[in-house]
Amino acid sequence: MKTAIRMDDITPDMNHAKFGRVKAILEAAGIKPLIGVVPYSRDETLRIEKPHEEFPKMISELERAGWIVALHGYHHLYTSREKGIFPINEFSEFAGVDYDKQYVMINEGLSQLREWGLNPIMFMAPGHTFDKNTLKALKANHITKLTDGFGEKPYIRDGMTFYPISKKRSECISDKEGFSTYVLHTNTMTDRDIEDFECMIKEHRSNFISYDEYMSVPAVQRSTFENIKEYLMAYAKHLLVSKRASKGTVIHQDGK
């Protein structure tokens, strides 16, 4: 498997020390990830430090170096209990919200990122949840790429190109044919997680690719049958995570 990396929950008030450690690992390996930047974060769980003033400069330098920027929601607050069309979680900032509101959230979010000097070319839904109106509102805002879905290569659905994410770590470093995305939430990574991540990258360097390489893979058209299969797989993943949560395992709210 060739695996790209995405980093969620990038905000001015994130845990900059942990972000910096993961950034150093990626830079040493020469891997450029996708980063999901929240334009107007109001999520208390993402508020780790005082907002860093140099945040826009730091992120735009990474973008100039080849990192890819995604719009990661609006406030990053879950206001709906809808699962949408990729039902990994039973909460959403977008799924179930009416079209006009979603359009404004995406439009204002993109403007904020551009004000920071960034060039967002992709969408990353908080909690991985979105619906058909999200796709429509993204297209109306000229965003036609999205990080989510399951599959072995990029695919086209409803006029959008989806870049699938991985269901599990073992899949990312397997010898299987195909492409995937390894999802990282640096804010909640422990020292051990960061060390493990560094070991994984070192041991399996040939499995990992930069995100722009993933974006250069030709996308295939999705059939309705495959959409249904993906929906069922995502729902099965949701049930599995809910079952683990009920047994006391801490689950990150992004559905890690």
Ligand SMILES: [Zn+2]
């Ligand atoms: Zn998030």
